[in-house]
Amino acid sequence: MKGLVFRGKGDFGVEERPKPQVVRPGDAVVKLAKSTICGTDLHILKGDVPTVAPGRILGHEGLGTVESVGPGVAAFRPGDRVIISCITACATCAACQKGMPSHCATGGWVLGNTIDGTQAEYVRIPHADTSLHRAPAGVSEDGLVMISDILPTAMECGTLNGKVRPGATVGVVGAGPVGLAALLTAQLYSPMKIIMIDVDENRLKVAESLGATHTVVSGPDAVKRVMDITEGAGVDTAIEAVGVPATFDLSQEIIAVGGNIANVGVHGGKVDLHLEKLWDRNISITTRLVDAVTSPTLIKLVEAGKINPTKLTTHNFKFSDIEQAYSSFAAAAANKALKVIIDFE
Ligand SMILES: [Zn+2]
Numbered sequence: 001m002k003g004l005v006f007r008g009k010g011d012f013g014v015e016e017r018p019k020p021q022v023v024r025p026g027d028a029v030v031k032l033a034k035s036t037i038c039g040t041d042l043h044i045l046k047g048d049v050p051t052v053a054p055g056r057i058l059g060h061e062g063l064g065t066v067e068s069v070g071p072g073v074a075a076f077r078p079g080d081r082v083i084i085s086c087i088t089a090c091a092t093c094a095a096c097q098k099g100m101p102s103h104c105a106t107g108g109w110v111l112g113n114t115i116d117g118t119q120a121e122y123v124r125i126p127h128a129d130t131s132l133h134r135a136p137a138g139v140s141e142d143g144l145v146m147i148s149d150i151l152p153t154a155m156e157c158g159t160l161n162g163k164v165r166p167g168a169t170v171g172v173v174g175a176g177p178v179g180l181a182a183l184l185t186a187q188l189y190s191p192m193k194i195i196m197i198d199v200d201e202n203r204l205k206v207a208e209s210l211g212a213t214h215t216v217v218s219g220p221d222a223v224k225r226v227m228d229i230t231e232g233a234g235v236d237t238a239i240e241a242v243g244v245p246a247t248f249d250l251s252q253e254i255i256a257v258g259g260n261i262a263n264v265g266v267h268g269g270k271v272d273l274h275l276e277k278l279w280d281r282n283i284s285i286t287t288r289l290v291d292a293v294t295s296p297t298l299i300k301l302v303e304a305g306k307i308n309p310t311k312l313t314t315h316n317f318k319f320s321d322i323e324q325a326y327s328s329f330a331a332a333a334a335n336k337a338l339k340v341i342i343d344f345e
Pocket residue numbers: 037038039040060061086149150
């Protein structure tokens with residue numbers, strides 16, 4: 001079979017690899033129908049993620065058909081159409097029992113990281129019973145791929161950790177795919193205002209079409225604009241969806257008294273914490289790696305039409321053109337790219 005292989009910093013390409021097999025009783029092998037590229041994959045290519053060894057097939061998001069299952073798999077059978085979770089969960093270790101499978105002792109984020117991932121014709125999924133979800137029929141599969149990672153990430157690390165409440169004001173710093181997914185999930189909780197902040201005016205236009213009540217172009221007067229919109233109070237929830245010092249700083253500057261800064265961004269360097277300004281402001285700061293525990297609920301919400309994740313996808317590429325898909329996604333602003341779907345069928 002073919003897979004997209006990380007060969008080392010800045011070096012990757014499609015290679016011929018042996019088709020994965022069931023190794024442990026709980027494994028399933030899934031034939032991919034759709035995959036996608038994540039910002040995390042770009043970090044890996046830059047050499048920012050040392051756990052990814054050269055030779056690894058990338059990808060932690062996807063949807064496909066179960067090809068074979070080990071004797072320990074009870075919930076899935078060959079032929080089942082499934083969504084692959086970016087988080088592999090054993091369901092029995094201490095972390096899983098705390099509801100934190102992101103830190104599962106024998107799982108967590110392993111796909112396209114410490115084991116071969118989903119940018120390939122086939123993938124082996126450990127702990128299949130608790131790491132796959134049945135794909136509902138009659139729902140756009142391009143949308144369902146967003147259940148693999150960005151929708152639960154936005155929901156858990158952003159909306160839920162940020163305690164978005166009815167009537168509240170929310171600021172989302174960063175209108176990339178995850179920031180826009182946070183915009184979709186935050187609306188489930190009926191905030192009064194959702195302010196999207198980004199440098200890219202095209203993404204802000206998309207945000208308006210997805211329900212943002214206000215947009216702010218990132219720049220020297222961004223804080224003032226947010227303060228004007230919130231009548232000087234700041235936002236009750238600041239969702240940091242980029243992962244660089246400037247956006248974390250901005251989140252600290254716009255947070256209201258009693259507010260919650262929910263960090264979603266993947267940070268590669270240190271940031272300054274302005275406790276000299278925040279110590280008496282009754283705020284909370286949360287961090288989280290997605291646990292994907294809200295995925296079953298999100299699937300129902302997509303099925304019911306309460307969330308339409310197809311609005312987060314902008315491009316489709318055939319798997320044979322995956323290297324071109326990477327170039328398009330890497331130059332996202334120039335190509336007006338949000339999520340890029342890879343089609344195998
Ligand atoms: Zn991802």
